[in-house]
Amino acid sequence: xxxxxxxxxxxxxxxxxxxxxxxxxxxxxxxxxxxxxxxxxxxxxxxxxxxxxxxxxxxxxxxxxxxxxxxxxxxxxxxxxxxxxxxxxxxxxxxxxxxxxxxxxxxxxxxxxxxxxxxxxxxxxxxxxxxxxxxxxxxxxxxxxxxxxxxxxxxxxxxxxxxxxxxxxxxxxxxxxxxxxxxxxxxxxxxxxxxxxxxxxxxxxxxxxxxxxxxxxxxxxxxxxxxxxxxxxxxxxxxxxxxxxxxxxxxxxxxxxxxxxxxxxxxxxxxxxxxxxxxxxxxxxxxxxxxxxxxxxxxxxxxxxxxxxxxxxxxxxxxxxxxxxxxxxxxxxxxxxxxxxxxxxxxxxxx
Numbered sequence: 001x002x003x004x005x006x007x008x009x010x011x012x013x014x015x016x017x018x019x020x021x022x023x024x025x026x027x028x029x030x031x032x033x034x035x036x037x038x039x040x041x042x043x044x045x046x047x048x049x050x051x052x053x054x055x056x057x058x059x060x061x062x063x064x065x066x067x068x069x070x071x072x073x074x075x076x077x078x079x080x081x082x083x084x085x086x087x088x089x090x091x092x093x094x095x096x097x098x099x100x101x102x103x104x105x106x107x108x109x110x111x112x113x114x115x116x117x118x119x120x121x122x123x124x125x126x127x128x129x130x131x132x133x134x135x136x137x138x139x140x141x142x143x144x145x146x147x148x149x150x151x152x153x154x155x156x157x158x159x160x161x162x163x164x165x166x167x168x169x170x171x172x173x174x175x176x177x178x179x180x181x182x183x184x185x186x187x188x189x190x191x192x193x194x195x196x197x198x199x200x201x202x203x204x205x206x207x208x209x210x211x212x213x214x215x216x217x218x219x220x221x222x223x224x225x226x227x228x229x230x231x232x233x234x235x236x237x238x239x240x241x242x243x244x245x246x247x248x249x250x251x252x253x254x255x256x257x258x259x260x261x262x263x264x265x266x267x268x269x270x271x272x273x274x275x276x277x278x279x280x281x282x283x284x285x286x287x288x289x290x291x292x293x294x295x296x297x298x299x300x301x302x303x304x305x306x307x308x309x310x311x312x313x314x315x316x317x318x319x320x321x322x323x324x325x326x327x328x329x330x331x332x333x334x335x336x337x338x339x340x341x342x343x344x345x346x347x348x349x350x351x
Contacts, residue, residue, distance in 0.1 A: 009026065009033065010034070010036035010080070010082075011084065012085050013089075015043050015051055015052040016084055017180060017184050018183075020056055021333065021334035022338065024061075024334075029277060031351065032338075034063070036078055038073075038076075039072070041071075045068065045069065046069055048068070073096075079103065080104075081105070082337050082338060082341055083107060085108055090111075099139070104146070105148075106147045107336065107337045109150065112210060116139070119210060120148060120343065121149065121154065122343035124157055128214075128216075128218050129343060132347070147340075148340050149206075149210045151332025152177060152243045153332075155325060155326035158284050159247070162264045162267040163249060165263075166252065166253040166263075168228045168249060168251060171247060173230070174233045174235070175244070175245045176196075176244040176245070177243045178237065178239045178240055179237075194238075199234070208232050239296070240295075241295065241328060242299035244293070248318045248320070260322070267283060268282075272346055273346060276343060278338050283307065284306065285302065286309050293324075304330030307326050308324070309323065309325075
């Protein structure tokens, strides 16, 4: 478009960790202008700067600090809502916004696996946004609800997408997930300092299901899930940001580590989304050093929107093994929902 589009955006659940990242990422966004921030009953009616315990290193934008927190009700003067709500609240609230005509880009898990709700990473399965047509017809609403995947799923799916032409059969993955993934106040220090927690409720089930939908085919208005089998084990570790995933993959075609790295380096987003504000030219960054990726050194690759892959090797059990890293609160959460909102507008022909 010759003139920059302008859309009014509300952030639902703006005082939490993901909500704060959305405030930060939307500051000076070229298309979006934040017109409303919502929060819980204890925050409503207070200035955001007073209601929010700001946890990011970057300063809170002045416009956000002065904005009065609103109730999370579909009475907002916005076209788009980006939801950082907890799943139990999102399950009840988000459909009401979609029924009221809003475009809802959700970070919550509540509707990810619903048959008529797109589960989207725009640089992986942009065409799945086509489920919107079925959703509107089925639910008889004028708005839209689409979701992004679990933050750890993101780290696995992008490199697996690059390997799909070689026939992905089976995947085993082990995650080392950062503290910020648990939100604030998160995990008590006495549980995580000098420790690793080998269980995160609900995470393994998400990692075993979501990639099959994301990597599936959109056919005749529905998603046919990919046939791969996934086994996942999840762990909480004492890093602040950046989920690291150790992945072993069995392929139909036994390609070499060198071919694997070329395929990942060469992977590019679909043409439809390549110029969106949140898109990165290189979704997968490949490192060849023996000790990379590392959360502290690599999580901000692509401004936090790239997945970083390293330690690509032959696997004595499967075909290949490698390590993947994602910034869980940017690419895995706030940035993912923002990217989805942009992609939905592209699919609708509004940008």
